[in-house]
Amino acid sequence: MLDAANYLETPNYGLLECPSRSDIIVRAMGVQTKADPATEAWALALSIVFSERPPRVPAVAAELDVSPMGLKLLYTLEPGAERAMSALAEELFCDASSVTGIVDRLEARGLIERRDAPRDRRVKLIALTDDGVAARARIRERLHEPPAQIAALSLDDRRALRDVLRRAVAS
Secondary structure (H helix, E strand, O other): OOOHHHHHOOOOOOOOOOOOHHHHHHHHOOOOOOOOHHHHHHHHHHHHHHHOOOOHHHHHHHHOOOOHHHHHHHHHOOOOOOEEHHHHHHHHOOOHHHHHHHHHHHHHOOOEEEEEOOOOOOOEEEEEOHHHHHHHHHHHHHHOOOOHHHHOOOHHHHHHHHHHHHHHHHO
């Protein structure tokens, strides 16, 4: 365990500086942070994500009997909208051939349907079925549940965190 005395001797901090409790926790977790608050904030956020047991995305995917990439595809699709498979491949950061396999499995489960594009039959459009809309709602409900560390914050702190994250997402 890293203590404050050992921490003060690290190269990132001078001997006269006193680290905060979060500095010590982040360093004790083996995260090398810079003096930049953005780096520390991201390291702390990752520590929350990585501390969840079981890890949330695979757990929710298993609940719905889909792969993690299938979960992301369902999360991404908007009810009532069609998306080209090529656009989904870009959003999922994977090859179009991989999306074909993901789509095949979700289509076999009745969660999505494949349609021909009206102007180009070579282009395949993907849309959620009614069961897919319900699965997407469940996915979003489960993934949007805050981790215990965030839920335990005061209402003012949760609002402040939300507001900062909104600004970060908007930039």
